[in-house]
Amino acid sequence: MLRLNLFLLVVLVASSLYLVRVQYESRHLYAEIERAQNEFRKLEVEHERLQVEKRAQATPGRVEKVARDQLQMRPATPAITQYVTLKGTP
Template identity: 40%
Template sequence: MVRLNILLLLAVVICALSVVTSQHKARKLFQSLESEQARTRQLDVEYGQLQLEMQTWATSPRIEKIARDKLKMRTPEAAKIITASPKGISQ
């Protein structure tokens, strides 16, 4: 009877240790998940900021200013503009 009690006690201790180990691993994984979710939110914010910046850099007035100042481009005179339409389409 004493051997059975010792065996059962040993089984209970092993089960208790495995429960503690499993809970510890679960907590570590949850902490890792939380940090990755925080990083995801941070990257989403940064992505939104980058898209706003890209839209700002691509505005028509800015592009036109660069074309005029740096590339010395200008709008052609109305007499020199030629329009083309697809063949076979009547307007």
């Protein structure tokens, strides 16, 4: 009877230690999930901000201003337009 009680005590202690370990791992994984979700939300906000900035940068007025000021381009006029024709076509 004493052996059975000792065996049951060892099994009880081992299962208790296993339960504590599993609960610790569970809490650790839950904390990692929360961190990952927070990071995902931050990245979503950053992505949306960048999309808005991209749309603002691509407006026709801004593109024209950059072309004029930084690239020193000018609108095409008939006076500076050169027409290329293929040989054999009028």
